[in-house]
Amino acid sequence: xxxxxVSDSFSAAHKLCGYEGACRNLHGHNWKVKVCLASQELDGIxxxxxxxxIKELLTKILDELDHAYxxxxxxxxxxxxxxxxxxxxxxxRFEKEFADTKIKTESVEIQESERSSVVYSHA
Numbered sequence: 678x679x680x681x682x683v684s685d686s687f688s689a690a691h692k693l694c695g696y697e698g699a700c701r702n703l704h705g706h707n708w709k710v711k712v713c714l715a716s717q718e719l720d721g722i723x724x725x726x727x728x729x730x731i732k733e734l735l736t737k738i739l740d741e742l743d744h745a746y747x748x749x750x751x752x753x754x755x756x757x758x759x760x761x762x763x764x765x766x767x768x769x770r771f772e773k774e775f776a777d778t779k780i781k782t783e784s785v786e787i788q789e790s791e792r793s794s795v796v797y798s799h800a
Contacts, residue, residue, distance in 0.1 A: 679725040680783060683732050684711045687739040691747040691758045703746075708763070709788040710739065712771060715781045726780055738770050760787040764797035 690705040712735055716725035742750070747758035756762050764787040771782040788794035 679716050679719070680713055681715075681725055681728065681731060682711055682713045683728060683735055684709065685732070685735050685739055686710065687743040689742050689745050689747050689758075691753075693757050693759065694748075695757070706789045708760070709794075710735065710767060711786040711788075712767065713783040713785075714771070714775070715783045716779050718779050734771065734774055735767075738767055760789045760793075760795045761797065763787050764795050768797045 686707060686709045688705060688707045690703060692703045693700045695701075712731065714726065714731060719725055742763075747753055747763075750758070752758075752766050753762065764785045767787075768782055768785040771785070775782060784796050784798035786794055786796045
């Protein structure tokens with residue numbers, strides 16, 4: 678199994694509705710995102726997938742989130758934009774993009790601070 682990882686970051690604001698702590702107030706994070714894809718196969722030149730393809734998709738997704746008020750985005754209309762939900766959202770976007778290929782989305786890790794992160798996967 679080949680595992681390919683790409684990382685990037687974005688900055689955005691949110692608040693957690695229904696939460697009793699300080700995060701119920703508007704605040705922001707500089708999120709770090711790591712996407713891990715997997716493949717059993719290599720192409721004719723020995724690559725599972727060009728890193729540029731992964732980076733391009735991750736950039737496209739993060740550009741939609743960057744410097745946004747996440748609560749206002751359609752993806753989070755009915756759910757809080759928690760790190761957990763952000764990880765699942767990005768995972769599902771990758772999963773959809775590679776649905777009919779040999780590439781499988783393995784995990785997405787979201788780090789909202791230097792000491793806190795969440796990993797979403799189907800495992």
